[in-house]
Amino acid sequence: xxxxxxxxxxxxxxxxxxxxxxxxxxxxxxxxxxxxxxxxxxxxxxxxxxxxxxxxxxxxxxxxxxxxxxxxxxxxxxxxxxxxxxxxxxxxxxxxxxxxxxxxxxxxxxxxxxxxxxxxxxxxxxxxxxxxxxxxxxxxxxxxxxxxxxxxxxxxxxxxxxxxxxxxxxxxxxxxxxxxxxxxxxxxxxxxxxxxxxxxxxxxxxxxxxxxxxxxxxxxxxxxxxxxxxxxxxxxxxxxxxxxxxxxxxxxxxxxxxxxxxxxxxxxxxxxxxxxxxxxxxxxxxxxxxxxxxxxxxxxxxxxxxxxxxxxxxxxxxxxxxxxxxxxxxxxxxxxxxxxxxxxxxxxxxxxxxxxxxxxxx
Numbered sequence: 001x002x003x004x005x006x007x008x009x010x011x012x013x014x015x016x017x018x019x020x021x022x023x024x025x026x027x028x029x030x031x032x033x034x035x036x037x038x039x040x041x042x043x044x045x046x047x048x049x050x051x052x053x054x055x056x057x058x059x060x061x062x063x064x065x066x067x068x069x070x071x072x073x074x075x076x077x078x079x080x081x082x083x084x085x086x087x088x089x090x091x092x093x094x095x096x097x098x099x100x101x102x103x104x105x106x107x108x109x110x111x112x113x114x115x116x117x118x119x120x121x122x123x124x125x126x127x128x129x130x131x132x133x134x135x136x137x138x139x140x141x142x143x144x145x146x147x148x149x150x151x152x153x154x155x156x157x158x159x160x161x162x163x164x165x166x167x168x169x170x171x172x173x174x175x176x177x178x179x180x181x182x183x184x185x186x187x188x189x190x191x192x193x194x195x196x197x198x199x200x201x202x203x204x205x206x207x208x209x210x211x212x213x214x215x216x217x218x219x220x221x222x223x224x225x226x227x228x229x230x231x232x233x234x235x236x237x238x239x240x241x242x243x244x245x246x247x248x249x250x251x252x253x254x255x256x257x258x259x260x261x262x263x264x265x266x267x268x269x270x271x272x273x274x275x276x277x278x279x280x281x282x283x284x285x286x287x288x289x290x291x292x293x294x295x296x297x298x299x300x301x302x303x304x305x306x307x308x309x310x311x312x313x314x315x316x317x318x319x320x321x322x323x324x325x326x327x328x329x330x331x332x333x334x335x336x337x338x339x340x341x342x343x344x345x346x347x348x349x350x351x352x353x354x355x356x357x358x359x360x361x362x
Contacts, residue, residue: 005030006031006189007155008030008031009033010031010034014357015135015138015296015357016069016138016139016330016333017066017068022058023058025334027361028067030069033132033143037085038085039085039146040087040144041077041078041079041141041142042078042079042141043079044137044139045075045353046074046076046351046353047071047073047074047353048071048073048323048348048350048351049349049351050280051194053071053072054340064125069135069138070137071125071138071166072098072165072166072324073162073163073164073350074095074165075095075162075165077092077093077139078093078362081146086229087151088146088149090323093154093156094150096142097123097148098122098166098259098303099114099120099121100121100122100148101120101121101148106119111305112306113305114305114306124137138353140353140357150306150310153313153314156316157234159325161322162325162350163198163348164313165313167198167348168313168325169304169309169312170304171198171202172308173204174275174299175187175202176206176308177249177301180249180273183208185207185209185249186211186247186249187209187237187250188211188233188250188251188252188267188303189211189252190213190251190253190254190255191213191221191278192212193254194218194345199252200223200229201321202312202315202321203252204228204229210229210231211233213233216234217237220232241266241267244267246269248272249269250268250273251268251273252277254277255277258281259284261274261284261287262285262287265290265291270294272297273298276301305339324346325349325350326345328349328352329351329355330353330360331359336351
């Protein structure tokens with residue numbers, strides 16, 4: 001008979017979990033494995049709330065496993081390392097993003113793309129090598145193989161660094177891979193939310209000309225004055241859209257709701273690239289003729305490998321790129337999920353685990 005989460009492993013752990021598709025989170029006692037020879041254990045100080053956390057607690061994508069401790073934008077301070085760990089030491093600041101394991105034998109793993117490994121293990125709601133469930137960062141401690149641990153550079157604020165472990169790498173990777181984050185390139189960022197606002201910052205730091213494309217005219221001042229975009233385009237304004245057709249080298253689409261693709265393809269130059277990083281619940285309509293005319297590309301991209309994730313964090317520290325966050329207490333998490341569902345956050349919720357989790361113990 002399977003052991004309960006509280007007694008599965010030797011290290012007692014406390015967090016908040018969803019127990020069913022209602023998505024309601026509540027205090028939860030569970031356990032984590034002992035620190036292995038290649039493992040890093042750390043005290044969780046902050047954990048970002050990703051839009052995928054909201055999808056997962058409600059099983060919107062159909063592969064959720066309960067009980068679920070969400071959270072894959074996890075940062076904290078190392079408390080113990082295994083005997084073979086070389087990357088970090090006790091006291092270092094570290095993070096764990098969206099994955100904690102992979103096969104390390106396939107072509108993707110050989111190319112430092114563990115995120116595309118068919119056997120990639122998710123940080124939460126996944127099954128680990130030992131057959132037990134993985135639990136995320138809405139918890140007091142975390143343990144992971146050192147390969148999946150990111151070093152947070154000295155002086156980088158931990159709270160605003162946390163969302164970069166998912167949102168940051170999700171936009172940095174396609175900017176680099178598709179050659180869009182370069183001087184002389186004109187890039188569109190669709191959607192100004194958790195992903196979009198950091199996409200603007202990375203694209204600008206990489207030297208691109210950046211236009212924010214949004215349905216909300218009210219976000220114009222924010223995009224131009226606060227985030228540093230070069231221009232702003234209201235996607236519902238036909239005159240503005242018509243005037244900028246054929247002027248973009250690439251577009252990063254961060255929107256996770258169903259929306260029309262054809263107007264975006266019209267904005268691209270010949271050979272332009274539309275990269276999807278948002279994940280709508282329902283299929284989008286793909287106007288193939290719009291791709292054929294101009295030999296345009298539509299592609300997807302998901303996070304990045306561990307080597308690139310470390311590169312992204314180091315780049316962010318060097319260029320002072322931080323997520324814009326609203327720090328919340330652990331007991332506010334259900335309200336935060338409700339607000340996130342309505343888009344009522346600028347631009348990422350981050351839970352202050354270190355200062356507020358313990359007080360929620362029953």
